[in-house]
Amino acid sequence: MEVTYLTGGKQLTVDPALLVIACDPRTLGPVMSFTPQERWLLGSLRNFTFYTTCLRVRPRREQDRTVILAPDLVEPQTGLVQGYRNETAKQWGLPAANGAATNVVTTYQMVGIGGASDPAGLAAQRTRFLDDPPWWWPFEPGVHEIVQVDEDQNGALRPAVNPLLTPYFNQFPATALADGAPWAWLDIQGENDTVYVHASTCFESVLHCWSYLNMLLAAKPALLEGDKSKPIVVIGAGVSGLLVAQRFLGAGFTDVRLLERTNRYAGKTHSLQVPDQNATTIAELGTCYLSSAYDDMVQALAEFTAGNCRVPVAHGPGRGIVARVPPDMREEVMTFGDYGLMVACRRLGLTWPCTDAGRDAAYAALVVAVGIYLALRTEIFRSLDGVMPPSRPTRDPYRIFSTTFQQFLDAHDMGVLTGYLVYAYQVQGYGDLDKIPAYYGLVWITPDMAWPFGSTSGVTAWAKGWEDVWDQMVEKCGMNIQLDTQVLGIRR
Known part of the structure; x- marks a missing residue:
């Protein structure tokens, strides 16, 4: 060779x-x-395209969310701004973010297979969003600055990439x-x-x-x-x-x-170190979250995380989902938990807001659905981890290649999990539940991620960013x- x-x-x-x-x-x-x-x-x-931008913005009202994502904007994958993460709130807490004159945020845009992913067009969509934002954007319209900082990779100082345009999720x-x-x-x-x-x-x-x-x-x-x-x-x-x-x-x-071929290593990892709050805030443009599924990997790579630590990101009510809420179907920003519960109730034919009895019935159905998911995934993949099975599932009895993830869930009485999986899968950029083959959903949604309750439903980030690893x-x-x-x- x-x-x-x-x-x-x-x-x-x-x-x-x-x-x-x-x-x-x-x-x-x-x-x-x-x-x-x-x-x-x-x-x-085939692949999607991801476009992220780190901005400095000014709050216009008190915030109660660190992350807000709009599934209805994610679904068409046309490059619309589909949500944001408040990096200041992630690093220092919502009270600090609310008390600051400016906040550092990262916006997300996604383009589907074959869509228009030129940076000029995506930048224009971002500008239109920022000049005339939807009601759930808690920052002043038209007032923003694209953050420009340097990054240091082993003594080599160079301008950090921002915005980041990158191919995403080859499939x-x-x-x-x-x-x-x-x-x-x-x-x-x-x-x-x-x-x-x-x-x-x-x-x-x-x-x-x-x-x-x-x-x-x-x-x-x-x-x-x-x-x-x-x-x-x-x-x-x-x-x-x-x-x-x-x-x-x-x-x-x-x-x-x-x-x-480029002038930096680390690929899609871009951990911007942004001056903020009289200190440094880490803004992740690419590689970002960890879940409990990462625990074994983190332990195996422990020698490379000295002085770094995992910190919670928008656990519980800090994660907001923009949704149309019964009975009048007006848009609200719901917590991750409430959104998942609402979708479960609607799939069970229960009213929303739900009664105590309705909530108990929905939770019982969710527990049953998780049990079904765990059993099926273990049977198909022959493991509980997130890697693909070492050999192709034979005869595809559950049609995981030819049906969508949503069809797979519905066919096996797991449709009540849809709301939680919209957050855990769809809004993370891995495709619409109604379009992506069930195989990919099963790869990403390990059993602990399918469980919608408790600490395993949350995500963490590295305090010093992935680039430090x-x-x-x-x-x-x-x-x-x-x-x-x-x-x-x-x-x-």
């Missing part, structure tokens, strides 16, 4: 023992020849899922001395990249064997690239090279990352 690349004004060629593709493989089309199987997989992939359509596309990736791992670990092989989140890597190395342990002095070339120094490099370095390989990993592992590097050719 030969990999030729240009870095620091020098053209180099290396013969690696293993090539690890940790970037979107589709971007390598001009320089790399793919097998027919690889071409089929790459040609089948296969139902036909490719039914043909076994995710497992075809797994089958070809290691062929032609090539491994694929980009999020397109699994799901999207940090957790899934980490879990997939564990599954891959457990299934093919020979990848970590052989001559430890021979080069390992990793193309892409995003999250999956850093995670795989850490594993190879930990296994004793001495020449692991990460080739990154990757900074520590790069430094402590002594990673060799070559930025601003152009791959010129790959011959396998």
Whole structure:
């Protein structure tokens, strides 16, 4: 094998023992020849587009929510501003945010498959929103500033990206899922001395990249064997690239090279350090939340979180959902819990606001639905974790590839969970419950996430941001990352 690349004004060629593709493989089309199987997989992939902006705004009334999301604006995925997170409130609490002259917030916009995702158009939609915002936007109309700060990656100071426009959630359509596309990736791992670990092989989140890597190395342990002095070339120094490099370095390989085409590592992780409240507020434009499903991963990566800690983000009433509420169907901002309960009551034919008896009946139905979900997911995936099953579910008796997540829920008496899953799945950017194949819903919604009550229904964030985790990993592992590097050719 030969990999030729240009870095620091020098053209180099290396013969690696293993090539690890940790970037979107589709971007390598001009320089790399793919097998027919690889071409089929790459040609089948589709993705959404995410656009986030960190703003400084002025409160115009007292706030009682840290996060507000509008599911009706998420569903069409046309780039409308679908909600925001108040970073000042996340970091310092709502009382501090309400007492401040300005707040730091992050707005979210999402574009669906094939939609218009040019940055100028999305910026224009954001400006229209800010100049004439909906009633639930608690900040002064037309008064905003796009935050500009520098980021420091191991001593290299450069302007931080803001806004962030990024491909999001690579996915296969139902036909490719039914043909076994995710497992075809797994089958070809290691062929032609090539491994694929980009999020397109699994799901999207940090957790899934980490879990997939564990599954891959457990299934093919020979990848970590052989001559430890021979080069390992990793193309892409995003999250999956850093995670795989850490594993190879930990296994004793001495020449692991990460080739990154941009001027920074960490991929979709952008933890802006914004002056705020006479201190620093972390605004996450990309990688952001953790749930209880991340606990094992956090423990495994504990050496890279020194001085960092997980902090609650909008637990309980701090999470707001914009919804039309009976009986007059006016829009209100509801708590996450009330929204989920209202949807459950309506699906059960109960009135809203519900009576005590109605609430008890809805909670009982929710507990039953969670039990059904846990049993079905365990049967289909043969595990309770968030990684895809190591082999394709045979015969697809529950039609998880050909039906939508909503159809799957309804077909198995779990429709009462819809309201909670709109928050846990749909508004996180992973697709409309009515459109996304059930397979993807099952991957993301682990049993503890399906439980709508108690601490597991909340999310956390890193006090110092996700970027601090990757900074520590790069430094402590002594990673060799070559930025601003152009791959010129790959011959396998």
